[in-house]
Amino acid sequence: MNKSTCVDVQRLDVRRGKSLVLDQVDFQLSPGRIIGLLGPSGSGKSTLLRSIVGNQITSDGAVTVLGKPAGHKSLRNRVGYMTQSASIYEDLSTRQNIAYFAKILRQPSAEVDRVLHTTDLAGQAGHLGRDLSGGQRNRVSLAIALLGSPEIVILDEPTVGLDPVLRADLWKMFSQLAATGSCLVVSSHVMDEAMRCDEILLLREGKLLGQMTPAALMESTGAENPEDAFVSLIAAGGTKQVPNAACARAEASGNVRRRRAMNRTLATAGRVLAQVMHDPRTIALMLLVPSLLIGLIAWIFTETDAFSRIGPAMIALFPFVVMFLVTSIATLRERRSGTLERLLSMPMAKGEFIFGYTLAFTLVAIVQTVIAVSFAIWVCGLHIEGQLWLLFAVAALDALLGISLGLMASAFAHTEFQVVQFMPALVIPQFLLAGIILPREQLPGALQAIGDWLPLSPAIDALSDAAAGTTDSATAINMLLIAAWIAAALLIGSLTLRRRTA
Structure with a gap:
C-alpha cells in the first residue's frame, strides 16, 4: 500500500447467495479529500462502505485501510462510521447517545459538546431519540461518527432527510474535516452532490464505472449536469481513471488494554x-x-x-x-x-x-x-x-x-x-x-x-x-x-x- 493511500481496494468481490453484489472493484483513496460514492439505490454502495469498515464478509479481493486489513482492531478508533439507518438508541436522549459512544472511544465530555454544536443539536440534547424527527436522528448518528476526529470518516447517505440549509452546512463541515487531513467517503444517490466532492466513485450494479474528479466527469462526457454525465458514462461502458494524490497520516497506537x-x-x-x-x-x-x-x-x-x-x-x-x-x-x-x-x-x-x-x-x-x-x-x-x-x-x-x-x-x-x-x-x-x-x-x-x-x-x-x-x-x-x-x-x-x- 502506497504511503499516500489511506484506503486500497483490490479486485473486491462480495456475493450474497448466488448474486454478485460487488464485482472486481478496484480503487485507492488518499487522505485530505472528500470522496463521493455515487450510484442508484441497490448499486452496492452500502456493501462497499461496510467492506471498508470491516463489517462485511467478502468473497474475494483485499481491502486495506491505513496499512491494515479492513476491520483490524487497531482501526476501530481511527475510522468513524455512520450507517444508513440512524443507529441510535431511541430510549436515550441525544446527549446520552453521544456520551455513550464517546466513552467507548475514550473521548472527553468536551468532545460530546463539540459534536453537538457541530451538528446543530445543542437544542435537542435532552430529547429522547424516539421524539426526534428523522433528520434529527440522522444528525445524532452523524455526530457519533465524528467523535474524536477520526482519520477516515465513512458516511452512508448522511444528508438524507435534511433541509437544504443544514445540508449546505454539513458539506461545509465536511470540507473543513478534509482540510485537517481526514478522508471522508460520502455515499449518495443524488448526483448533484457529486459537484461538492474532491473525487467521485461511480458505482452501478456492483461495478465501478469510474474514479475521477467532478470536473473530469463533466469534461469527459460533455454533459451539462452530473446526472446526464452519469448516464453518458453508463452508455460508454465506464472508465476507471484513478488520479494520483498525496498525503500520509501517522498510525495511532494499536492494542486495546x-x-x-x-x-x-x-x-x-x-x-x-x-x-x-x-x-x-x-x-x-x-x-x-x-x-x-x-x-x-x-x-x-x-x-x-x-x-x-x-x-x-x-x-x-x-x-x-x-x-x-x-x-x-x-x-x-x-x-x-x-x-x-x-x-x-x-x-x-x-x-x-x-x-x-x-x-x-x-x-x-x-x-x-x-x-x-x-x-x-x-x-x-x-x-x-x-x-x-x-x-x-x-x-x-x-x-x-x-x-x-x-x-x-x-x-x-x-x-x-x-x-x-x-x-x-x-x-x-x-x-x-x-x-x-x-x-x-x-x-x-x-x-x-x-x-x-x-x-x-x-x-x-x-x-x-x-x-x-x-x-x-x-x-x-x-x-x-x-x-x-x-x-x-x-x-x-x-x-x-x-x-x-x-
Whole structure:
C-alpha cells in the first residue's frame, strides 16, 4: 500500500447467495479529500462502505485501510462510521447517545459538546431519540461518527432527510474535516452532490464505472449536469481513471488494554440501565411480575400446604422466565437499529458488549430477587427453615441464569420469530423436567436423566435446600453448576455475535 493511500481496494468481490453484489472493484483513496460514492439505490454502495469498515464478509479481493486489513482492531478508533439507518438508541436522549459512544472511544465530555454544536443539536440534547424527527436522528448518528476526529470518516447517505440549509452546512463541515487531513467517503444517490466532492466513485450494479474528479466527469462526457454525465458514462461502458494524490497520516497506537475494556463494559452497563429507566413498563415487568405470579400460585393453593412444597420452585421459575424474556431480545434490538453494527466497528469486543448487558441486568435481578423472595415469605407465608441470605443468593444466581440464557438466545436470533422459537426449546422443557411439576426422581428414567442436566434443575434443588435448611455439599455443588451454566451461556453468546455480515 502506497504511503499516500489511506484506503486500497483490490479486485473486491462480495456475493450474497448466488448474486454478485460487488464485482472486481478496484480503487485507492488518499487522505485530505472528500470522496463521493455515487450510484442508484441497490448499486452496492452500502456493501462497499461496510467492506471498508470491516463489517462485511467478502468473497474475494483485499481491502486495506491505513496499512491494515479492513476491520483490524487497531482501526476501530481511527475510522468513524455512520450507517444508513440512524443507529441510535431511541430510549436515550441525544446527549446520552453521544456520551455513550464517546466513552467507548475514550473521548472527553468536551468532545460530546463539540459534536453537538457541530451538528446543530445543542437544542435537542435532552430529547429522547424516539421524539426526534428523522433528520434529527440522522444528525445524532452523524455526530457519533465524528467523535474524536477520526482519520477516515465513512458516511452512508448522511444528508438524507435534511433541509437544504443544514445540508449546505454539513458539506461545509465536511470540507473543513478534509482540510485537517481526514478522508471522508460520502455515499449518495443524488448526483448533484457529486459537484461538492474532491473525487467521485461511480458505482452501478456492483461495478465501478469510474474514479475521477467532478470536473473530469463533466469534461469527459460533455454533459451539462452530473446526472446526464452519469448516464453518458453508463452508455460508454465506464472508465476507471484513478488520479494520483498525496498525503500520509501517522498510525495511532494499536492494542486495546484491559482497563479500557472494563471501561467499555461499564459504559455499556450504564447505558442499558439508562434505557431501562426510560421504560417504566419493562421495569414493572422485571420487578413486579414474578411476585404477582408467586402470589397467584399461593392464592390457588391457599387451602392446602402445597405452596410450602412448590414455593421455592416458583421463586426459581418466575424470575428466571421473566429475565429470559427481557434479555432474549436485547441484541436483536441492537441489530435491528444498526447500533450493534456501529459498536462492533468501534473498539468494542463482543465479550465486553455481552458482559455490559449482563452487569446491568444483574443489578436489576438483585432488586427483583429481594422483592420476589420477600413477597413470598412475608406476604404469601412461605415457611423458611434455612438462612435467608443463602435463599436470596441462590435466587439471584437463578435470575442471572435466566439473563445469560436470554442473551445467548438473543445473540443467535436474527428476528423476533426466531426468539419465539427459543421459548419451547429453552424454557418449556425446564418447566416440565426440572422438578417443578413432579420431583425428578419420579420421572421415567430417560426423562430424569435429561432433567438432571437442565440449567434450571440445580437452581430448584439449591433453593429447596436453602428453604428447608438442609444445605450441605450438594447445595454448594448445585450453586457451582448454576455458575458454570451462566459462564457457558455468556461465552457462547459472545462467540455467536458476528462482527461481519454476510
